Amino acid sequence: MAYIYTYACYEDERSLCALEMRSFFWEESQTSILESPIKIDPSRSPFIKERIAVIYEDHSLENLLKQVANFQVTGDTFKVYYVKNDGHEKIAEEGFENRRAIEKKIGLLINGVADLHHPKRVFGVMNVNGRWVFGDYVKSESIWFRHQQKPHSYSTALNTRVARAVVNIAIPVTSGIKAIDPCCGIGTVLVEALSMGIDIVGSDRNPLVLGGTRENIAHFGFTGEVRLADIRHITNQYDVAIIDLPYNLCSVISPEEQHEILQSARRIAKKVVVVTVEPIDEALKKTGFCVMDRAFVKKGSFAREVIVCM
Incomplete structure (x- = not known):
């Protein structure tokens, strides 16, 4: 099955968005649309807006309508939604009235019970890459946005939008990891x-922060192990480690400590994603890491680098 994703990101996030795309799909798009056989929940990404799982497609709208006329929806109410193409293609049908007219035309052809307000199933119709497509539609939820309202925060911590992308880059496939x-x-x-x-x-070596960490996790109804530990003393093995290197005035680390953190990460994990505010390529090389991919993300004059290492 083919899946069509629409994307949106700020200019300062474009590099991070592209790295997340490559992590999920092994490719990136130069437009706001990406097609792939890989199925990803749109709500995982802070950049994906929506997804269509293609059921029918054709180069003409008329022929697509003929296919839809044979479509049966049983057990669920439905609604049809026209997905705008915000990429390079601009067509006459994108006008508001035409979009509503196409939604209505398709809705009347489908064998089933329509519900415009509380449908159990939503279908999307879209003109993309020179053809019309119809399929199951899912809109992304901005879960990361809700996580901004946590009890404890640091001004220097990753924002939730960037943190979510970093997790996706580190762990695109979650099962068994x-x-x-x-x-x-x-x-x-x-x-x-x-x-x-x-x-x-x-884990963290700072005992003063861990109470707030546990409270933040519990605030959103999650449970997870958080313990007081220095990375140098961790002996368990993991598939992936995510490390936002300490850098603020309360967490100044020497080059030697930085090397020990990276060395420990390489010892305990097969894959490491490092977030840093300063160049660390030489330190990674000395530790024996191979850099697989990277991205930059900016906020004003402040920049972070996200580096995927093996």
Whole structure:
């Protein structure tokens, strides 16, 4: 089955968005639309707006309508929604009146019970890459946005939108993966990962922060292990480690400590995603890491780098 995703991101997030695309789909799109045989829940990503799982497609709308006329919906009420193409293609049908007219035309052809207000099933229709498509439609929920309202936060912590993308980059396929955030701080990454059902544990060597971390996790109804531990003393093995390197005035680390953190990460995890505010390529090389991919994300003059290492 083919899936069509629409995307939206700020200019300062474009590099991060592209890295998340490559992590999910092994490719990236230069437009706001990506097609793939890979199924991803749109709500996992802070950048995906919606998804259509294609049932019918044709180069002409008339022929698509003929296919839809044979479609039966049983047991569920439905609604049809016209998905705008905000990419390079602009067609006459994108006008509001025409979009509503096409929705109505398709809705009348489907064998089933329509419900415009509380449908159990939503279908999308879209003109994309020179053809018309029809299929099951899912709109993304901004779960990361709700996580901004947590009891405890740091001004220097990752924002929830970036943290969610970092988790997706580190763990695009969640099944069977054991992950760790060994410098978890206030738990921003942990909350995003736990909200996706990822098996992740957190630790930090700062005892003053962990009470707030546990409270943040519990605030959203999640449960997860958070313990007081220095990464250098962790002996368990994990598939993935996510490390937002300490950098603020309360967490100044020397080059030697940085090397020990990276060295420990390489020891305990097969794959490591590092978030850093300063160049660390030389340190990664000395530790024996191979850089697989990377992205930059900015907020004003402040920039972070996200580096995927093996």
